[in-house]
Amino acid sequence: MDLVANNLSYKPGDQYHLNEVSFNFKEGNLYTILGRTLSGKTTLLKTIAGLLTPDNGEIEFDGKNFLKIPVWERNVAMVYQQFINYPHLNVFENIAFPLKQRKINQSIINEKVMDALKSVGLLGYENRRIQELSGGQQQRVSLARSLVKNAKILLLDEPLVNLDYKLREQLREEFKNLFSKGLADKSILIYSTTDPRETMELNGEVIVLDEGKVLQVGTAKEIFENPNSLKVAEISNDPPMNIIEAKISDNHIRFEGIDLEAPQHLSKLTEDGLKIGLRSSDIELNENGHEFEVELAEISGSETLLHLKRGDTKIIVSIEEVLNFKIHDKVKINFKVDRAYAFNANGKLASSPFGGLNG
Amino acid sequence: MDKLYIFLKYFFIVVWTVFVVAPFLWALTTSFKDFQSVNGGVTYIPWVDFEPNLEGWKVLIKSPAKGGVDIIEPYFNSMFVTCTASLISIILGTLSAYALSRYTFKAGFVKNNDITFFFISQRIMPPIVLSIPFFLFLSSINLLDSLTGLIVVYIVLLMPIAVWIMVDFFNKVPREIDETALIDGCNPYQAFLKVVLPNSIPGLIVAGMFCIIFGWIDFFFAFILTFTEVQLLPVKIVALNSSVTPWWSLSASALVSVAPLIIVAFIVERYLSKGNLSGAIK
Numbered sequence: 001m002d003l004v005a006n007n008l009s010y011k012p013g014d015q016y017h018l019n020e021v022s023f024n025f026k027e028g029n030l031y032t033i034l035g036r037t038l039s040g041k042t043t044l045l046k047t048i049a050g051l052l053t054p055d056n057g058e059i060e061f062d063g064k065n066f067l068k069i070p071v072w073e074r075n076v077a078m079v080y081q082q083f084i085n086y087p088h089l090n091v092f093e094n095i096a097f098p099l100k101q102r103k104i105n106q107s108i109i110n111e112k113v114m115d116a117l118k119s120v121g122l123l124g125y126e127n128r129r130i131q132e133l134s135g136g137q138q139q140r141v142s143l144a145r146s147l148v149k150n151a152k153i154l155l156l157d158e159p160l161v162n163l164d165y166k167l168r169e170q171l172r173e174e175f176k177n178l179f180s181k182g183l184a185d186k187s188i189l190i191y192s193t194t195d196p197r198e199t200m201e202l203n204g205e206v207i208v209l210d211e212g213k214v215l216q217v218g219t220a221k222e223i224f225e226n227p228n229s230l231k232v233a234e235i236s237n238d239p240p241m242n243i244i245e246a247k248i249s250d251n252h253i254r255f256e257g258i259d260l261e262a263p264q265h266l267s268k269l270t271e272d273g274l275k276i277g278l279r280s281s282d283i284e285l286n287e288n289g290h291e292f293e294v295e296l297a298e299i300s301g302s303e304t305l306l307h308l309k310r311g312d313t314k315i316i317v318s319i320e321e322v323l324n325f326k327i328h329d330k331v332k333i334n335f336k337v338d339r340a341y342a343f344n345a346n347g348k349l350a351s352s353p354f355g356g357l358n359g
Numbered sequence: 360m361d362k363l364y365i366f367l368k369y370f371f372i373v374v375w376t377v378f379v380v381a382p383f384l385w386a387l388t389t390s391f392k393d394f395q396s397v398n399g400g401v402t403y404i405p406w407v408d409f410e411p412n413l414e415g416w417k418v419l420i421k422s423p424a425k426g427g428v429d430i431i432e433p434y435f436n437s438m439f440v441t442c443t444a445s446l447i448s449i450i451l452g453t454l455s456a457y458a459l460s461r462y463t464f465k466a467g468f469v470k471n472n473d474i475t476f477f478f479i480s481q482r483i484m485p486p487i488v489l490s491i492p493f494f495l496f497l498s499s500i501n502l503l504d505s506l507t508g509l510i511v512v513y514i515v516l517l518m519p520i521a522v523w524i525m526v527d528f529f530n531k532v533p534r535e536i537d538e539t540a541l542i543d544g545c546n547p548y549q550a551f552l553k554v555v556l557p558n559s560i561p562g563l564i565v566a567g568m569f570c571i572i573f574g575w576i577d578f579f580f581a582f583i584l585t586f587t588e589v590q591l592l593p594v595k596i597v598a599l600n601s602s603v604t605p606w607w608s609l610s611a612s613a614l615v616s617v618a619p620l621i622i623v624a625f626i627v628e629r630y631l632s633k634g635n636l637s638g639a640i641k
Contacts (some may be wrong), residue, residue, distance in 0.1 A: 051538050071541040078542050084535045088557040101544035145543070 001027045001062040003048070003153060003188050008057035010043055010212070017043040018054060019212035025188045027152075030179055030204030032220070033192040036235060040212035041192035045155045048190065049076050061153070074153075077146030081158040083138035085130045091117075091141055092126035098149045116144040119178060136167040147178075156191045160198070165301070172198060196236045200224065208232050225354035230347040233277050239305060241341070242283070242315040244276045253337065256311040258290050263338040265351050273345030278335060280305070280318040286334035297325035306331065383614070390415045390611035397606050415607025419615065430595050430612055437592035438619070440506055441574035444513030448570050449563065451514070452521025457551060459522070460529035461537065475526055478519040486579050489515075497584055504588045512580050517570040524569065528562030529555070568627050572620060592616050 003025040010018040017040045025031055033041050046052040048059065050071035059066040066074065077098075085094050095116055099109045117123050120140040130138060139159060146154055159175075160168045179189060179202070193199060199206055199220050206223045208215040215235075216228045227233040227241075234240040246255035251267045253260045253276060266276075292308035292315070299305075299322050306317040306325060317333060325331070342350040388403055391411035402408035421427020455478075458464075459471050481489075493512050494503070502508030532555060540550035556563075581591035590598075596612045599605060 046538075049538075049542055051541065070546070071538075072544050072546050074542075076542060078539070080535050080539070082533065082535060084533065084539050086536065086539075086554055086558070088554075098543035101549075142539075149543070 001152065001188075002060075003066075004060045005048075006058045006060075008044075008047060008054045008059065010047065010052060010054045016040075016212040018047065018057075021057070021209075021212070021214055023207065023214070023217070025190065027186065027188055030189040030191065030202060032199045032202055032204050032206045033190065033209055034194070034196065034199045034206055034223075034235060035192070035209035036194055039209045039235075041209055042157055043212070044209065045078065045157050045190065045192060048153065049078050049155055050074050075149070075151050076153040076155060077149050077151035078155040079139070079142050079146050079157065079159045081161045083135055083142055083162070085138055085141050085145070087130050089130070090126070091122065091128050091130065091133070094130065094141055095144045095148050098145060112148050113144075116148040119147060120144045121174070136163055136171060139163065139171065151187060153188050153190065156189070158192055158194065161194070172201060176202065196238045199236070206236075208235055210235060226349060226352045227341070228349050230275065230277070230343045233341065233343070233349075237279055239280045239316045239318065241277045241279055243343075244278065244313055244315065246274065246276045248274055248342070253340075256313045258310075260335060260337050263340065263353070265353055265355070266337070266340060266342050269342055269350055271344060271350070274350065275343045277341035277343060278315075278337075278339065280316045282336040282339040283315065283317045284334050284336070285317075285319060286332055289332035289334040291330050291332055294325045294327055294329040294331060296327065297323075308333070383617075386610040386613055389606050390608075390614060392607050394603075415605070415611040418605070418608040419612055428595070428599055428608065430592065430615070433590045433592045433595040434615070436506060436589060437575065437616075440509045440513060440591065441571055444510045444517055444574050445567060445570035447510070448514050448517035448521045449567050452518045452566065453525050453556075453559075453563065455518075456522045456525030457529055457555065459526050461534065475522065478522040481515065481519045482523075490580070490583050493580065494583060503584060504586045506589055508584060509581065509589070509591070512584060513574050513577070516577070516580070517574055520569045520573060521566045524566040525559070525562055528559055528566075532558055564627050568623060571623060575616075575620060 003023075005021060005023050008018050008021040009016065019040075021040075021044060023031075033044060035041050043052060047054050048066075050066070050069065053067065061074075086097060089097065092113055095113045096109050099112060104112075113126070114123070117126060120143055122137060122140050122144065125133070125137065130141065133141065139162075143159065156175075160171055163171065175191075189204070191198075191202060191204070203220050205217070206220050207217050208223060210231055216223060216232045218226075223232065223236050227236055230243060233243075244255055246253050248254075248262055248266060248269050251262050253262050253266065255276075290310070292310045294306060295309050295314070296307040297304060298307075302320070302322060304319045304321065304323045304325075306319065308315050308317060308331065339353050341352050344350040388405065389397065391405055391413070392402075392409055393412055393414055396402060396409035399409075405411040418427045419430045422429050459475055464471050464474060493515075497503045497508045497512070500508075502511065536554055536558070537547075537550050540554040541547070545553060576593065577591075578593040578597070581594050582597075585591065585594065592612075593616070596609065596616060599609055599612060
């Protein structure tokens with residue numbers, strides 16, 4: 001049972017929310033839609049759910065024209081980034097709601113709801129009011145409500161984004177377990193997120209979306225190793241990949257008075273206007289390195305993010321420990337050029353350390 | 360500072376309470392007085408200041424043939440007209456408000472906000488402006504001096520209140536709740552009835568309360584659009600006034616007419632503090 005979309009477009013105002021989006025989602029797989037805020041992720045999920053009708057294009061599910069089927073007959077489930085539950089019902093009634101709607105026998109409902117409660121770790125909470133639950137618990141209820149339906153298509157719209165750091169980690173882990181437990185066997189899971197790390201961890205097929213357009217499709221590993229354009233490199237890395245304007249000639253990369261020996265995969269590039277891409281984690285502090293000035297230092301978890309500047313070149317370095325820096329401090333850094341990417345003047349991948357060329 | 364604040368707070372509450380309650384106490388004592396007690400100087404305390412009697416109250420239920428005024432029929436007329444018009448206004452108003460809150464309407468330059476404003480504008484207009492059209496309208500369909508005619512007019516007056524309150528309320532109910540209901544297998548009508556409406560009870564109560572109050576206290580239209588066949592309570596009370604002002608029965612009827620509103624307010628107050636939407640969206 002495939003979910004196939006052809007050239008979906010949706011343009012309510014001046015801007016495309018969806019621009020010629022096509023895909024072929026297969027049963028039993030997890031698809032991650034990666035994109036920045038307002039890139040069209042929610043629009044895409046709502047279109048699949050049937051809450052929005054695209055201006056153009058077709059969606060077929062199981063060979064049937066999906067656009068002709070109203071939302072309430074589509075058998076999809078959706079978890080929103082806001083924790084949406086029915087405030088007038090308690091936890092049990094919330095989860096039972098879609099089943100009651102299908103007029104299922106009460107004893108089967110009881111059994112299914114209890115199963116769902118168990119799988120999201122909320123056994124014993126069935127009589128609580130929604131308002132009495134924490135954000136994480138509310139999101140679990142809404143997840144349980146979407147699991148209990150055995151929907152053929154499960155849509156998760158940035159389900160973790162409004163949770164605090166710790167809960168997010170915990171729930172992400174549980175998602176992974178749920179997905180791998182065979183839940184996905186009979187359904188299509190579509191998970192949207194802005195967080196590249198989430199994409200890597202969920203390890204499904206990734207669709208990179210920007211301004212309503214699909215930029216790249218591939219496994220998490222492929223997107224990570226060979227982002228096909230500057231945009232994808234930016235979107236699929238957090239912090240975004242550093243982009244440095246440099247000149248490559250005679251086996252050397254030169255910028256801001258720094259002269260680096262070009263690694264083999266970059267040495268043959270000769271064209272003009274090349275940009276070098278280097279992940280923030282591929283730059284390290286080194287006594288013998290090149291001097292940069294600290295513009296900002298932020299500590300995030302157990303990491304320190306250094307925003308550095310030299311001439312017109314600005315870069316971000318992430319260091320796996322907590323360090324204190326002052327603004328205008330001078331630091332010395334080394335570039336792991338063997339991990340550098342090159343993009344040509346129109347933003348396409350020219351060379352990657354993993355050997356991919358132009359996606 | 361805190362003590363001063365508490366003092367000022369309670370001082371204000373006490374002053375305001377006296378201001379509001381005193382007229383009721385005045386009416387209550389007056390209703391047990393007769394001509395002598397009313398005109399014989401300032402008196403407050405029954406049995407001490409004056410001898411109480413039930414004449415003022417008895418007059419209200421006696422038939423006119425026996426020298427009474429019989430407010431029972433106008434009382435039930437008022438109740439029937441107010442409740443029916445309020446109920447219909449709430450039902451129609453809630454449906455309109457939901458549509459205005461959730462769907463986009465466009466007819467030339469007329470958009471959702473203009474439609475909402477049209478409803479409210481019915482209340483902004485001075486009633487006197489509407490009185491002549493209403494009179495002509497009712498007379499053309501033969502509903503002058505009838506309960507049905509009054510109900511029709513009251514719906515026009517009360518529905519804007521319901522629409523106004525409910526549009527605001529529905530706008531605060533996250534759209535995603537309706538969408539989730541659709542995804543969970545409800546058609547749009549079921550989503551409205553099973554999910555949106557149960558979460559709008561506080562709004563419905565407020566809207567209902569305002570409709571009942573404004574319907575119940577209307578004097579102007581009841582006065583203009585009825586003559587002999589049908590009388591509503593406010594008109595009847597005013598009609599009590601004859602060459603000699605019967606302060607005792609006026610007071611008694613005033614208390615009787617305010618009573619339902621006080622009861623409604625006490626019941627509703629309890630519901631208003633209950634149930635809110637805080638858990639719907641964080």
